Amino acid sequence: MLIEQIRTDLITATKAKDTVTQRTLRSVIAAVQEAEVSGVEAATLDDDGVQAVVKAQVKRRIDAAEAFASGGAADREAAEREELVILEGYLPAALSADELESIVAAVFAEHGFESKADMGKAMKAVNAEVAGRADGRAVADMVKSRLA
Secondary structure (H helix, E strand, O other): OHHHHHHHHHHHHHHOOOHHHHHHHHHHHHHHHHHHHOOOOOOOOOHHHHHHHHHHHHHHHHHHHHHHHHOOOHHHHHHHHHHHHHHHOOOOOOOOHHHHHHHHHHHHHHHOOOOHHHHHHHHHHHHHHHOOOOOHHHHHHHHHHHHO
16 A cells, blocks of 8 residues: 555655655655544545545645745755655656647547537546546646637
């Protein structure tokens, strides 16, 4: 399981005295544990749930890095970007623009989406194929351009 891999990597980072990786992985483990106990009853997250937590952590690092960059805190921005690189190693490889375009084209050919009224259905179908390997905004932009 993915959380076990993260815990193993934390042990390795601790032995190697890699403080950036330690800090990053500890925050992920804490976020996963928090997600497991939130809600009506506690539940163990599967790999998809852990990936969702990692994606949320990635988004937080991106937002923080942008905020530090706009505030002139280059050192803090660099630290956030270091953590971002570590976190991205636990996510599936992102699709290239060409791969995303071919998936969108295949979904449109299969379902026959044509008008802007089909936007919701098209997004649902494309996102099912993409399965989190592409940025939601990029998917939406590509779907919109095909429906325009």
